[in-house]
Amino acid sequence: MTGFMTSPHHLPGNPPGAPAATDRAPTSTPFSRALGIAALVGIGWLVVFGLFLSPNDRVQGSAVRIMYVHVPSAWLAYLAFGVTGISSIAYLWKRTRSLAWDRLAGASAEVGVLFMGITLVSGSLWGRITWSTYWTWDARLTTTAFLFVTYIGYLAVRDLGGTHQQRAKRSAVLAVLAMMEVPLVHFSVSWWRPLHQNETVENGKLNGLMLFTLFVGLIAFTLLYVWLVLHRQRVLTLVDQVDDQGLDAAIAERRNEAVPASGGAT
Amino acid sequence: MSTWRIVRLVAAKDLRVEWRSRVVVNQVLPFAALVMVLFAFALDNDKVLTRVAPGLVWLATMFSLLLIVQRSFAVEAADGALDALQVAGVRPGGIFLGKAIALAAQLAVLELVLLGAAVVLYKTEIVAGGVVLLVATYLTATTGLAFVGTLYGGLTAGAKGRETLLPLLMFPVVAPVLIGATRATEAALGTEQATPSDGWPWIGLLALFAVVFGAGGTLAFGSLIDE
Amino acid sequence: MSTWRIVRLVAAKDLRVEWRSRVVVNQVLPFAALVMVLFAFALDNDKVLTRVAPGLVWLATMFSLLLIVQRSFAVEAADGALDALQVAGVRPGGIFLGKAIALAAQLAVLELVLLGAAVVLYKTEIVAGGVVLLVATYLTATTGLAFVGTLYGGLTAGAKGRETLLPLLMFPVVAPVLIGATRATEAALGTEQATPSDGWPWIGLLALFAVVFGAGGTLAFGSLIDE
Amino acid sequence: MEPVVEPVVALVDVVAVLGSFPALAGASLTVERGEIVLLRGPNGAGKTSLLRLCAGLLPVERGEATVLGCDLVADRTAVRNRVGLLGHSNGLYADMTVADNVRFWGATVGATVEEINASMQRMGLGDRLADVQVGRLSAGQRRRTALACLVARRAELWLLDEPHAGLDAAGRDELDSTLRAAVAVGATVMVASHELERVGALATRVVEVVGGQVRSVNR
Amino acid sequence: MEPVVEPVVALVDVVAVLGSFPALAGASLTVERGEIVLLRGPNGAGKTSLLRLCAGLLPVERGEATVLGCDLVADRTAVRNRVGLLGHSNGLYADMTVADNVRFWGATVGATVEEINASMQRMGLGDRLADVQVGRLSAGQRRRTALACLVARRAELWLLDEPHAGLDAAGRDELDSTLRAAVAVGATVMVASHELERVGALATRVVEVVGGQVRSVNR
Numbered sequence A: 001m002t003g004f005m006t007s008p009h010h011l012p013g014n015p016p017g018a019p020a021a022t023d024r025a026p027t028s029t030p031f032s033r034a035l036g037i038a039a040l041v042g043i044g045w046l047v048v049f050g051l052f053l054s055p056n057d058r059v060q061g062s063a064v065r066i067m068y069v070h071v072p073s074a075w076l077a078y079l080a081f082g083v084t085g086i087s088s089i090a091y092l093w094k095r096t097r098s099l100a101w102d103r104l105a106g107a108s109a110e111v112g113v114l115f116m117g118i119t120l121v122s123g124s125l126w127g128r129i130t131w132s133t134y135w136t137w138d139a140r141l142t143t144t145a146f147l148f149v150t151y152i153g154y155l156a157v158r159d160l161g162g163t164h165q166q167r168a169k170r171s172a173v174l175a176v177l178a179m180m181e182v183p184l185v186h187f188s189v190s191w192w193r194p195l196h197q198n199e200t201v202e203n204g205k206l207n208g209l210m211l212f213t214l215f216v217g218l219i220a221f222t223l224l225y226v227w228l229v230l231h232r233q234r235v236l237t238l239v240d241q242v243d244d245q246g247l248d249a250a251i252a253e254r255r256n257e258a259v260p261a262s263g264g265a266t
Numbered sequence B, C: 001m002s003t004w005r006i007v008r009l010v011a012a013k014d015l016r017v018e019w020r021s022r023v024v025v026n027q028v029l030p031f032a033a034l035v036m037v038l039f040a041f042a043l044d045n046d047k048v049l050t051r052v053a054p055g056l057v058w059l060a061t062m063f064s065l066l067l068i069v070q071r072s073f074a075v076e077a078a079d080g081a082l083d084a085l086q087v088a089g090v091r092p093g094g095i096f097l098g099k100a101i102a103l104a105a106q107l108a109v110l111e112l113v114l115l116g117a118a119v120v121l122y123k124t125e126i127v128a129g130g131v132v133l134l135v136a137t138y139l140t141a142t143t144g145l146a147f148v149g150t151l152y153g154g155l156t157a158g159a160k161g162r163e164t165l166l167p168l169l170m171f172p173v174v175a176p177v178l179i180g181a182t183r184a185t186e187a188a189l190g191t192e193q194a195t196p197s198d199g200w201p202w203i204g205l206l207a208l209f210a211v212v213f214g215a216g217g218t219l220a221f222g223s224l225i226d227e
Numbered sequence D, E: 001m002e003p004v005v006e007p008v009v010a011l012v013d014v015v016a017v018l019g020s021f022p023a024l025a026g027a028s029l030t031v032e033r034g035e036i037v038l039l040r041g042p043n044g045a046g047k048t049s050l051l052r053l054c055a056g057l058l059p060v061e062r063g064e065a066t067v068l069g070c071d072l073v074a075d076r077t078a079v080r081n082r083v084g085l086l087g088h089s090n091g092l093y094a095d096m097t098v099a100d101n102v103r104f105w106g107a108t109v110g111a112t113v114e115e116i117n118a119s120m121q122r123m124g125l126g127d128r129l130a131d132v133q134v135g136r137l138s139a140g141q142r143r144r145t146a147l148a149c150l151v152a153r154r155a156e157l158w159l160l161d162e163p164h165a166g167l168d169a170a171g172r173d174e175l176d177s178t179l180r181a182a183v184a185v186g187a188t189v190m191v192a193s194h195e196l197e198r199v200g201a202l203a204t205r206v207v208e209v210v211g212g213q214v215r216s217v218n219r
């Protein structure tokens, strides 16, 4: 778990009186900087291929270009939720229990929600063009929406308060349960009457350059995902440490109540 | 004390609370029934009604579920009983199963009433061929809903202000049950030429759902309820 | 102390409670929104949806009304505040109007969200011609609902076990509002070739309703709340 | 005091029911202005019911009851804004902060901002606690808040149901002096309590409530 | 007791938070078997939090806490069924009758019917009250019911939060003798209370809780 995941200062989980993280500790390492650049380049390529090099679609015209954002973002959202689930399991499993897993889960869920949001928006825009409607009660659309809400709920549960361990346990359980909704979304198309595209890609119904562009998008988004998660996870580490330092201050204040001067109820 | 004794104990307690207070019977039942009536009002059009009847029945069930779950844990939270249960060393798994069973029992009664209402208000016919499927749907769906309800009810019961999360957490998760149960019921009732055979796959989904949340709840309830 | 100061005081208090606890925003709003989504999914059929959209909006409003009213009086009953209000000699009429105003305010916000949801989810178009009618509908209906809600909320708040009556009492009474508001909204939105002119008679009904329950409540609230 | 002064509380054979149970079964009691009366008696004897009846919350089933000159049989509501009741429950809004609550309850009787702040200070609810939601307070802090609300009301007749419960040593002394001060300016106090020593010392008279009736106690 | 006997409660610099507030800010306390410890201190000092922590309800944020040999930091749940907690709230189901409640709570620890009836009798909840819904009881009767449930549990460590509040004279004596009896058969008792005289007389040791810390008091 530790290693490149932890922040540059190699700060432990959440130690009592941790080394002051207040001196604007950057959340980036040489590695993550390189990663960030790579992601940028990847997105650059995606723009080039997606907007210029890849051909129009016979039926959909240039609307098809939305796919290069829509599909990768959807798949990355799946990946993100998967990571959240796995690291939650890792937390719940006694031998690997560490708050670092919990923070990774949280970070990944946040990014996942972001990507799912992109899927929803790009999807409905695409829908406006091809189905001439932003939204319809197609199975995949709905299940996607529910998945989106579920993880918003997950994030809400994360800041219910309580100690870090309580937060971790609680949300880990939810994450594992929520993870099982993902296949529901994926297979929804084959289970309900689909209006939405079904496994277009897996069944290789795509022209070569389109497919390639899609994969460019996939790579770029993956790099972006890893980069975002790295940073969020480090930020969350720092936040937990700031909590602890805030607690130190609060404790000091609380102990002052014992000084006779301020007696009474407070 | 064996987990099963605890399960029985907790379930019996919840049912006794209901027996003494009659909240579900006097409040939730009429509510659910009125929901059905109001649906009928809101879309007064027989053709539409019979078509969507199965969906509406399950929708009404879910609103009632929300109320029953809130009630079931309000009772625990009101005077610190949930804490007391934990201090008494009652295994959380036991609490979970016990409350889920009581919840399922109340839900089952409620669903029968709603189905009856559907038959009366929406002129839904129950075809002999579909009865088995219908029963299967009700069993699996009810169990699933009871488990989910108890799980999230417990999670949101703890500290104050939490209960505000219940609908947000619960609805997206029970939505699959709503869908599955609706389709299965449609198949059982032969709505839109659906045939029972179309229904059975859904039962699978519902059963899976019930198993997952049953297991998850039994194992994890402890860490969910202690804030 | 003048009744109006009391009204302002009570209304401000209720809104502050909401401001501090955010229950309506965090719980009822998402609930209502999800109700709309689930309706849409249960019915999933765009033609039906746009046709019944107005009805569904008001149906969802009414479920939310129930939750808000229960909450509004649970807050009073929880720690004996309602008794304290009476002992403080706060005129019941003042309590009624104050709580009704706060309720109406919260309801209004909620309805806007629901209308928005309907536009997005059900592809409801709002035609310029109908806007005035639409606003009139919302004003009259909201006022009416707020009055009814507060009236029955107070009636059922008192002794324990009573709250079980709320839905039973309230829904039949608000049913007319549901119908009136739905028809008026349909007229405003031009659902099924209805024209605004069809709507105005309903506004009359809604206004009458609001006036009756407003007057009734202001006068009779005292005898309702003290058990 | 000379007889022409009418008593603050005059109950004659009062019967009051909770559900179907006669919590008060023929209670008779007279309280003069300026008294501090301790109501003692076993659990379930009817002390709380008696206080709620005097506050006009519990209807009089039989008998005659006059409080502050208002006939409760004819109209329970008239007396209300002139008495102050502190029951077993605090009558606070858990979601609002301490300051919100005291301000609200103060305002219902038109107390000024100064009076409100004064009563909060008096109960030691200054600075830190003022902006904490009541629901998060400790039991005693909640009781203090309720008392602060009561003090802000300047009632003619104080009806206190186990007011000391939950208060710490300082709070108890504060409460006692508050009551003495109130009586000094012409108020009357009835206290139901099981802390006989403390309240006994405070009280000018002790009566015993048993089985829904009132017995005078001579010490 | 000789040092080899490990203490029933051993807290070292314990910190525990409610929300973000450190209700316990470095509390250290050791309680030996058979002691009756009175926790006194101002409102909001942390008494309730301390008791809830010992019952395994409140997690230990920092420091070390061992109760009945169970390490609370490692696992809060292990200790639970061996302690008995009576908090500010009674932990009763208001809709169920007194008998229902006592039976239920008794059953959770496998108490026999005799034990259950005995503890009800002991708290004076026989005949009439047994079938009244708890929600309709008077404050003191409710407290008695909670105590009956507690007595039926035969805990090794009794954690009592202002147990006397609301009890009448008879009930208080009954409670005291109950506690003495429990200690006589090897239990340990911690009582948070503001009734210093009464509980002081009962206690073998008094400690003061202030600002989330524990101070020993020499009398």
Ligand code: HEM
Pocket: A067, A070, A071, A074, A075, A119, A120, A121, A122, A123, A124, A125, A126, A127, A128, A130, A131, A134, A135, A140, A141, A144, A145, A185, A186, A187, A196, A197, A198, A199, A200, A201, A202
């Ligand atoms: C709001 C509307 C939409 C949502 C929420 C949505 C959601 C999704 C999701 C979640 C996926 C991932 C599927 C999977 O692999 O499991 C997906 C894939 C896809 N979507 Fe959409 N979509 C929407 C609209 C559209 C539209 C309008 C089109 C084009 C007509 C479209 C075309 C595709 C295609 C081609 C794929 C890849 C299919 C595959 O290979 O699985 N989507 N969409």
Ligand SMILES: Nc1ncnc2c1ncn2[C@@H]1O[C@H](COP(=O)(O)OP(=O)(O)OP(=O)(O)O)[C@@H](O)[C@H]1O
Pocket: D018, D019, D020, D021, D022, D023, D041, D042, D043, D044, D045, D046, D047, D048, D049, D050, D209, E132, E136, E137, E138, E139, E140, E141, E166, E168
């Ligand atoms: N529905 C009911 N059925 C039976 N008894 C009831 C009912 N409602 C109330 N009671 C009884 O009425 C009495 C209420 O008395 P009250 O609360 O005034 O007692 P109290 O003197 O305040 O007692 P405490 O000292 O415990 O506060 C209790 O004995 C209670 O058991």
Ligand SMILES: Nc1ncnc2c1ncn2[C@@H]1O[C@H](COP(=O)(O)OP(=O)(O)OP(=O)(O)O)[C@@H](O)[C@H]1O
Pocket: D132, D136, D137, D138, D139, D140, D141, D166, D168, E018, E019, E020, E021, E022, E023, E041, E042, E043, E044, E045, E046, E047, E048, E049, E050, E209
């Ligand atoms: N969210 C919060 N914000 C600020 N303070 C809080 C919060 N939650 C709890 N507190 C404080 O934590 C303390 C809880 O202390 P606790 O209930 O243990 O006191 P206590 O010693 O039992 O007091 P009492 O004698 O009144 O029962 C109180 O001072 C309370 O104000």
Ligand SMILES: [Mg+2]
Pocket: D047, D048, D049, D088, D161, E138, E139, E140
């Ligand atoms: Mg009483």
Ligand SMILES: [Mg+2]
Pocket: D138, D139, D140, E047, E048, E049, E088, E161
């Ligand atoms: Mg306390």
